[in-house]
Amino acid sequence: MLRISEEQVEGSLDISTSIDLARDAYRLQATNKILNPSRALLNVPGGASLYCMPAHVLGSKAIAVKIARVAPDNVVSSLPSTLATLYLYDSKTGECVAEIDAEALTAKRTAASTAVATDELAREDSTVLGIFGTGRQAEAHIPALMHVRELTRILVYSRNTKKLAEFASNASKKYHVTVIAAKSSLQVLESSDVLVLATSSSLPLFDGRLVKPGTHVNAVGAALPTTREVDSYLVQHSILFVDSRDQARSTYGDILIPIKEGVIEASHIRGELGDLLIRPRLFSRRKDDISLFKSGGVAALDAVFAEHLAKLSKN
Amino acid sequence: MLRISEEQVEGSLDISTSIDLARDAYRLQATNKILNPSRALLNVPGGASLYCMPAHVLGSKAIAVKIARVAPDNVVSSLPSTLATLYLYDSKTGECVAEIDAEALTAKRTAASTAVATDELAREDSTVLGIFGTGRQAEAHIPALMHVRELTRILVYSRNTKKLAEFASNASKKYHVTVIAAKSSLQVLESSDVLVLATSSSLPLFDGRLVKPGTHVNAVGAALPTTREVDSYLVQHSILFVDSRDQARSTYGDILIPIKEGVIEASHIRGELGDLLIRPRLFSRRKDDISLFKSGGVAALDAVFAEHLAKLSKN
Numbered sequence: 001m002l003r004i005s006e007e008q009v010e011g012s013l014d015i016s017t018s019i020d021l022a023r024d025a026y027r028l029q030a031t032n033k034i035l036n037p038s039r040a041l042l043n044v045p046g047g048a049s050l051y052c053m054p055a056h057v058l059g060s061k062a063i064a065v066k067i068a069r070v071a072p073d074n075v076v077s078s079l080p081s082t083l084a085t086l087y088l089y090d091s092k093t094g095e096c097v098a099e100i101d102a103e104a105l106t107a108k109r110t111a112a113s114t115a116v117a118t119d120e121l122a123r124e125d126s127t128v129l130g131i132f133g134t135g136r137q138a139e140a141h142i143p144a145l146m147h148v149r150e151l152t153r154i155l156v157y158s159r160n161t162k163k164l165a166e167f168a169s170n171a172s173k174k175y176h177v178t179v180i181a182a183k184s185s186l187q188v189l190e191s192s193d194v195l196v197l198a199t200s201s202s203l204p205l206f207d208g209r210l211v212k213p214g215t216h217v218n219a220v221g222a223a224l225p226t227t228r229e230v231d232s233y234l235v236q237h238s239i240l241f242v243d244s245r246d247q248a249r250s251t252y253g254d255i256l257i258p259i260k261e262g263v264i265e266a267s268h269i270r271g272e273l274g275d276l277l278i279r280p281r282l283f284s285r286r287k288d289d290i291s292l293f294k295s296g297g298v299a300a301l302d303a304v305f306a307e308h309l310a311k312l313s314k315n
Numbered sequence: 316m317l318r319i320s321e322e323q324v325e326g327s328l329d330i331s332t333s334i335d336l337a338r339d340a341y342r343l344q345a346t347n348k349i350l351n352p353s354r355a356l357l358n359v360p361g362g363a364s365l366y367c368m369p370a371h372v373l374g375s376k377a378i379a380v381k382i383a384r385v386a387p388d389n390v391v392s393s394l395p396s397t398l399a400t401l402y403l404y405d406s407k408t409g410e411c412v413a414e415i416d417a418e419a420l421t422a423k424r425t426a427a428s429t430a431v432a433t434d435e436l437a438r439e440d441s442t443v444l445g446i447f448g449t450g451r452q453a454e455a456h457i458p459a460l461m462h463v464r465e466l467t468r469i470l471v472y473s474r475n476t477k478k479l480a481e482f483a484s485n486a487s488k489k490y491h492v493t494v495i496a497a498k499s500s501l502q503v504l505e506s507s508d509v510l511v512l513a514t515s516s517s518l519p520l521f522d523g524r525l526v527k528p529g530t531h532v533n534a535v536g537a538a539l540p541t542t543r544e545v546d547s548y549l550v551q552h553s554i555l556f557v558d559s560r561d562q563a564r565s566t567y568g569d570i571l572i573p574i575k576e577g578v579i580e581a582s583h584i585r586g587e588l589g590d591l592l593i594r595p596r597l598f599s600r601r602k603d604d605i606s607l608f609k610s611g612g613v614a615a616l617d618a619v620f621a622e623h624l625a626k627l628s629k630n
Binding site for chain 2 (some may be wrong): 035037038039040041042043044045047048050053054055056058063065067069070071073074079083085087089090091092093095096142157265
């Protein structure tokens with residue numbers, strides 16, 4: 001059985017390839033060439049949330065199953081708050097053929113997914129990126145978004161001022177770009193053309209009325225029915241795309257809560273990102289539009305990334 | 316990380332313990348002391364079916380996830396037709412703490428579950444067991460059912476006459492009981508007080524009108540919406556218990572097909588086995604009643620068995 005470590009994943013997936021793989025995955029999903037059944041979700045009261053995410057690209061030799069565990073309490077230890085393992089099984093015989101450490105994979109595929117959405121939805125002339133969060137996901141988004149827009153400046157905000165200062169300093173050096181530790185969420189909202197929300201918050205991070213016209217927002221953090229990063233006002237006043245309609249309607253608090261409040265209907269979702277890739281006319285930006293891409297992570301991404309890694313390892 | 320092999324599972328789980336664990340699991344399920352969310356099911360056209368089954372006993376330190384792969388085509392190779400792996404994750408931090416080979420575990424927990432159902436539902440004076448199928452599941456049911464009823468004779472039937480003869484000969488010696496290779500399904504139905512259907516068939520194994528009054532039937536094979544081992548007539552004329560109402564209504568062809576045909580309504584399900592354990596008055600057998608227990612396998616069983624094995628291994 002093939003075993004692929006975090007280090008091997010880090011070394012094998014460059015940004016450009018990752019973005020291509022993410023586009024492939026969304027296109028496969030939009031054209032029904034991937035089996036991506038509802039994932040199983042188990043939420044331990046006061047403990048970890050566990051997601052079982054199976055997917056299969058029709059005609060391929062593998063079934064991919066990612067088991068992700070989200071444990072916000074891990075911030076007090078040395079463990080990451082998201083742990084993930086990806087298993088590949090032979091699609092004919094069911095044998096386990098590969099086990100892949102999937103924390104780097106998850107961060108890279110999520111950032112690549114956001115990059116695809118940003119490339120489709122954000123203004124061409126976007127130069128300032130605002131990031132909420134200082135974790136692995138937040139960092140992975142920097143090189144991914146630099147790949148799709150000519151960013152001149154990045155503002156980062158977190159309530160943890162120590163982590164924030166470290167993050168800004170390290171990221172500046174690592175990615176050769178100006179990264180500023182913002183003093184407030186307002187400072188980020190006033191300056192940014194593109195936002196990435198990558199926190200473990202369960203409550204809206206800011207008042208949606210403060211988001212500038214013309215901004216594109218990516219919300220990638222919360223993924224439980226009761227948690228969200230954006231408020232109902234922002235969702236209502238945005239052009240909304242999601243990674244998966246089914247998941248959005250069943251498990252994303254960012255969408256479910258405004259639906260329950262009666263602020264939006266499910267039909268407010270303009271489409272899936274995959275729909276937009278195969279039918280670009282679904283969205284044509286007007287200058288002051290605010291666009292929102294809400295993603296909770298689809299197994300299609302994991303399957304496409306895992307099969308790519310398994311092929312690389314065999315060659 | 317703890318690794319528990321097939322051999323270790325075989326050596327650690329005796330029948331009596333297994334039946335106690337199965338009772339515990341069903342009671343936990345019936346009293347809402349276990350989280351047992353809908354499993355994720357992926358069915359590769361022309362290939363394997365994969366089930367992701369997470370469960371968590373409230374208050375315990377682990378989340379159990381079983382990944383079972385059912386590959387009927389494996390009969391032509393040396394691989395078993397059901398492969399399974401069980402992973403235990405820390406319920407606080409999400410770390411993977413154990414990996415358990417789960418083919419023996421699956422066979423033993425299924426047979427123990429059937430034994431509990433048979434103990435609750437079959438006539439006390441049942442002495443003849445009829446088995447359809449000659450696989451691992453079929454065999455595991457022999458010692459389990461011998462534990463709950465004084466069996467004097469077992470009839471086995473399979474269309475594969477070579478496997479059938481081997482199975483009868485081996486099982487007779489191994490379990491010190493008369494095991495007869497039946498010449499027809501009718502011979503099994505005419506003689507048996509208790510039936511176990513443990514095949515990979517996707518179509519009803521026999522005409523339900525041929526089942527003797529007073530028989531208890533356990534159907535453990537088919538678990539997909541389009542596959543079944545019993546016909547609509549038998550379901551309609553049986554007192555029906557299931558391992559999980561949710562799964563029965565969403566994925567068991569044995570139940571879904573007669574519902575779609577309009578032959579039964581969902582309310583025909585008298586209860587879950589767990590309900591019966593905590594409220595025995597749900598069922599009181601009349602002499603000629605035919606009872607049917609349909610199980611597709613619940614993750615609650617896997618979680619309880621896996622935690623037991625992990626504790627044994629640590630001591």
